[in-house]
Amino acid sequence: MSINFNNTNSFVSRHIGPTATEQQHMLNALGYSDLEALIAAVIPDSIKNTSVLESTDGVSEEQALAELKAIAQKNQIFRSHIGQGYYPTHTPAPILRNLLENPAWYTAYTPYQPEISQGRLEALLNFQTMIADLTGLSISNASLLDEATACAEAMTFCKRVSKNKKANKFFASLHCHPQTLDVLRTRAEPLGIEVVVGDEQQVADFAEFFGVLLQYPASTGEVYDYAALVEQVHSVNALVAVSADLLALTVLKAPGEWGADVAIGTAQRFGVPMGFGGPHAAYFATKDAYKRDMPGRVVGMSIDRLGKPALRLALQTREQHIRREKATSNICTAQVLLANIASMYAVYHGPQGLKEIAERTHALTAILAQGLKQLGVNVSNSAFFDTLTLTQVDAAAVLEAARAQEINLREIDATQVGISLDETTTPEHVAALWSLFAQGQTAPEFEAVAAAYTSALPTALLRESAILQHAIFNTHHSETELMRYLRRLADKDLALDRSMIPLGSCTMKLNAASEMLPITWPEFGNLHPFAPLDQAQGYVEMVNQLEQMLCAATGYDAISLQPNAGSQGEYSGLLAIRGYHASRGEGQRNICLIPQSAHGTNPATASMAGMKVVVVACDDNGNVDVEDLRSKAEQHSQDLAALMITYPSTHGVFEHAVREICDIVHANGGQVYIDGANMNAMVGLCAPGQFGGDVSHLNLHKTFCIPHGGGGPGVGPIGVKEHLKPFMPGHSYHLDRKTNAVSAAPFGSASILPITWMYIRMMGGKGLRQASAMAILNANYVAKRLNAAYPVLYTGSHDLVAHECILDLRGLKETSGITVDDVAKRLIDFGFHAPTMSFPVAGTLMVEPTESESLYELERFINAMNKIAEEIQQVTTGELDAEDNPLKNAPHTAQELTSEWAHPYSREQAVYPLPELVESKYWSPVGRVDNVYGDRNLICACPSISNYED
Template sequence: MTANLSTANEFIARHIGPSPADEQAMLDTLGFDSLEAMSDAVIPASIKGTSVLGNADGQSEADALAALKAIASNNQLYKSYIGQGYYNCHTPAPILRNLLENPAWYTAYTPYQPEISQGRLEALLNFQTLISDLTGLPISNASLLDEATAAAEAMTFCKRLSKNKASQRFFASVHCHPQTLDVLRTRAEPLGIEVVVGDEAELSDVSGFFGALLQYPASHGEVFDYRELVQRLHEGNALVAVAADLLALTLLTPPGEFDADVAIGTAQRFGVPLGFGGPHAAYFATRDGFKRDMPGRLVGVSIDRFGNTALRLAMQTREQHIRREKATSNICTAQVLLANIASMYAVYHGPAGLTRIAERIHGLTAILAEGLTQLGFTLVGATAFDTLTLHAGGDTAALHQRAWEQRINLRQIDAEQLGVSLDETTSQADVEALLALFAGQRAAPDFNALAASAESRLPAALRRQSAFLQHAVFQRYHSETELMRYLRRLADKDLALDRSMIPLGSCTMKLNAASEMIPVTWAEFGNLHPFAPAEQSQGYQQLTQELEAMLCAATGYDAVSLQPNAGSQGEYAGLLAIRAYHRSRGDSHRNICLIPASAHGTNPATANMAGMRVVVTACDARGNVDIDDLRAKAQQHREQLAALMITYPSTHGVFEEAIGEICTIIHEHGGQVYIDGANMNAMVGLCAPGKFGGDVSHLNLHKTFCIPHGGGGPGVGPIGVKAHLAPFLPGHASLEHTQGAVCAAPFGSASILPITWMYIRMMGGAGLKRASQMAILNANYIARRLEQHYPVLYTGSNGLVAHECILDLRPLKDSSGISVDDVAKRLIDFGFHAPTMSFPVAGTLMIEPTESESKQELDRFCDAMIQIREEIRAVEDGRLDKDDNPLKNAPHTAAELVGEWSHGYGREQAVYPLPSLVQGKYWPPVGRVDNVYGDRNLVCACPPIELYQES
């Protein structure tokens, strides 16, 4: 018998788009006889051979899934009553299947191109309406990263807007969740803000604070009446933020109705699994007058060119790119996928369903409280929604031990107190088990008798009187049939990776393989509380340790922290590590951060947040860092130099040959080198930033390492560091190193880390290297095919690019009046998401094809771009009118096609510019959206349903 009996690893070929024959054809186009020869030509000699990844073989999909399942089985799923901002909940099955597990939703990009994003924009508008209605505040954003970082954003928001301009003091209630207080302290210290933690009931003097944060209900369960306190704080010119539980707000007076300025919190318990801490969508709501200062993304209602209702992101949502070092936040991502789950949870249940869930939880809590009181326990406070704290005295440790023996987790508060938080999944049997646990050897009180006598623990004066979620979208889709069809209608409006290539430069929209995604919904990963005892999370500990080692091998760094839950958070954590390192050496005066003019906008915004002063360094005509200018500024600021932030390969899509010299200059002048890992997809297996001069890098796991973008989040932005910075990685109260938490959970968005583990395990060292090489090959193939039609703005000295290329459309604007926006909108008619527009250079398109796209798809994109160039030529020649042409009017909708046709070009040219489109046409749901109109007439919640019906 001669058959090959080995288990084949077919994943690499499935992940990488081009076949061997296509690979050779592309190499022939570029004039290379092999992938290795092309790589040698692209990678600078000074950094070749720095990779330490190795050539280990990857595992097959089946073997990798089996190995991960074995790891997951080491997590122990106890019944959790820990609370502290994290609750068990049910993800409705139609939302799980049709949204969370649906690539039409999870592979979509951030909706910066509104015409092809109307579905997810509508879902996000629903989310904003949900938050606005429940909090009683008129404006909400489209999500933040988690409750703790939303609280930190609220603190700096209050600082900007408070009338107490000179004050540096921020009051935070001792009743806030401990992880929130930790993140507040981390964020405050570099900015010189003093966080004063205290009991607001003892706060006699409220003067001198610029703002305050209160928890509602309190972390230990009590429901405080804050009306008089908020009034006093306002009289002292302080702004007030309230961290509020969304489900509780169905029953309690919303913060906006007792005059809070800001409401923040998490939407996790609206159908999003615990996931060992994330990802979860936070929210931020505020007064209408403060909307221009609100952090994060904001979905608004505008009109398209036909005057029909259309949605889009408001301009302020990229303010960190516009304002750079003057930005008030470095937020570049959100938690869109999770916000969409939460919004659909509210759509599915409606206001009556949400209220019913909340009343049931509170009813069981009241019954449990009555039973505990009858058992002789003293409860903290007379009020509660879902959480009880009780004095157990010397029995506390024994109660925890007895609970663990019954596979139950209670909240560990201190030696004499413990907590119990009920949730949507709690049943009568669960409450009876808890009563038996606390009764010990005594007889437990009868549940039915308790139910007959228990009274509500909600303060009568704080019972909600106002209606919420009255918009039609929250009234209609309560059957599974209706919800399924609604989700399908929304998905059909959008373009995601399941339809076509998304060629966004700097954003690496690559395959998110099904085998990588499957473990995300395993209960062993999804149902674990982030503060469960360590012995119950052995599987997660093994996963994170192995993933940290994998990322160290991929980058050449010595240690990794997985805590940052976005690229922006990774940048921030990296600069905090540098800052702490300098301070540990007595160099606290080092606060200058050099940043090239071409850098991502988040870089200067992050440096500002980390308490550093930004000095911009010039770039030369080829887009590289101007070495002479860098050296001069390093010398000028040598006593204060803290760091250089540089993206590599450069933001211009080129491997700068002088990167080693750049790192040396910074080190010689006492600084540290932060290498932005946004473009790591060009380096894995070929060169390693930790070996050619980097001290710290953040990695975008939602780019290079296959976690999907989810329509604008979740992201994960871990940092790798050299050994000397390892002591300054983010800590957490639940970890050995307790200081410097940058987000709420110790491992950030832990439940999506299995995606990256699977990708690296299946690809192996050889596969990861090949992926980098193919990403570079695909980008150079596109550049070569298009260079005779559009100038390629930057290349290396050998005429090659890295993993992305920039096409210069500025000459076409001069010759034809056609702008980069017109080309982007015309690409929609061809069924493509536009490349990145006008970044890092205005009037350009930055294209990144990734390794996952086949040659056929690359050619389809190139054919579209070439046909568009022919249309521009027709405008230049006068064959098409300069104002009435397919580019100026793009995109074209089906409604326009069947209406009266008044254009000087035909219907077929408008919607079928290439014959291949006849078989698979994407129809945009709206025409070109008027962003200026939307910003002037900002509407950020669901408008009357009649507007949708009219349009």
């Protein structure tokens, strides 16, 4: 008997759904002998063989984990007292296990289909309620990307809504965190906004400013009373934005109570590890009057078809896919998974628990301050919460001594250091800090100093208003109750752990458990983003390797991993192009050509980058109209900055003229930005950096397996050609380029980068190429099988599509009255999330099956769609009532099924349209949600329990 003693446990076969036999079955149905023949027919000759990805084998899951563990162990986890917006925190074990590590939560999609998203929508509503309560403002969004970018959003928000319309300056307090000021300057420059940084107490007149940004408590730790200042700012019709610490707000007066118009900040210290910078959920809260100008997503309460309360994303007409360059922002990824962790942290601890954490943290800080004063150390703060600034010290010597004891303090300048405490601080940590400054003196005894403790919170700013009074924050304090609550919420939702999510443009593929494991390793989770780099050598090595991997996958020369969402990647790419033109004395180039089929983020991003959008037509086949492009490129040749194009196209086709398109733009002085949203069809087959692209962003949460998390986290790195390298995002910490930061942390959402590292390492070059090929095969098989019932709107050569297909339902409405919404909602009764609806063409469904779905699951989806087609035909012939039919009434709930049945079709047809559903039924918790009602009766915080009873 011959035994192979090599490890043959291939991850590739685990990631790719169809077996070899299933692949051949699909190929036969398409009329191709093998996969290579299909790919040769799909990929245009002009871009064939442009991939620079080496044909390498991947390694087993066990080997990849061992390799990454060895890299992670090169990180040194010192005790962190750096603060500056990032704090050690305890992630409660039941939240870690039942939410962060639970695929029911991390594999879910953005809740655009509210009926199958009620669980995560409720968790986000809890988050919004928590933020509104703590900030004292009327309305909050469902999270933003990080504190610094939230402050940048607040700046542009103030510009939009301020009544001081003539002003073009924004004042930012020098007491704001340095990384916030850096991102503000980056965001302001393309918009022509002047950011003035100074001491707000020294400004006599704010008339020249449209807005003011304050930090509360200040970055130095001081707690200032801003009430009089706010009145002064309001007197000149300017707005006040406040970046506020959530834990401090449990004991300090809320910004809304002393007049702030906007409150922003981070929820990181509510149970989310520092992770070398992210991902963390930022927040944005404001007054009710400004709700339609607020950036980001908002969860609101509506009712369903039966009058039952139901949650949904509200005010979607503000979003970039609808308003495009006039949108409030280009954000299409929030930090939902992290916002949910933060909201459950508040649910678990409750108002009293949060106050106890805050009071304990403050008490330790006050005790630390008193002991330091006894040692003769100059503590500059008179009023503080958790942070002290020490002055008149030899900062270099202090930092060196601290690091010798494996302690990190904050370096402010040559004579000042900062110390921040947190919920993980103990009396022993305080004693260790005293010993650093004792210098031969006897260190104070903790018990003695603690016995004389007095609060250093200013009496006038003590919080008197109640927080988190809703029952949801006062119920689930035992682990049993929280575990069951999280399970109840997860059971309401559809995620990848239940079924295929066939969303075109959004690539909902396998997020393997082995890829997810490393993100909870302490070596990755417990590192402060501003810790010295010699303590982060594991991160440095992983980041360098990942950059090389992504360069090989894209054909670009350099990668920046800083952008922490696809929208940020788009923005960074256009800033690189803008900087390049300016460096050549061509700063006037501000025209951005964008095809009419483009993602809505593209025009919104171009507007943010200070560019003017010129729309390029598409032809009848959905391709860019080359002659229209040529005409407009030549017309604007003196001012042409860039073309933004998605490839394969947003219509799901490999356009043959892509090289010609790139050449036309280059010939007229522009740069080519290729949107990497559809890289899942290209890796290993063709490379944008080799067939004409100057820059692309990648969605690591799509092609490279970082999960969507219910709407975030995302990572949107950019790849650039050599000439654009000097214009990639910079950062004042760790990076050679000190300016042009687009995110708060140097490496963005660093703690989830191990997911992509693991995926690429396990797949190898061969596996990545096979994944792209299989994504194309699966999409073409689905298109072929459904084309008779739902014509495929656009195809390329040989009538083939790329990795997704657009099904045309427009004719069905004319013959049957059935709309794309009806089909989408009816799919819920079959246990499926709907494909992408009415984008990029109204009245269509865009389907992307991905490479991870087996033939069994593809057939389940095909059978469901064909059964729906039969029902539509029954409506057309009159066999089913035109208005009271399973499609118009979908989805059907268990409550409706057990109530008096008044429909002309059977209960069985309603909920068991296919026999196999009897054993594996997903029950929608609510009926079809009324979107119009929700926007007209906007409720964006947890309603009282009586509302549910009513």
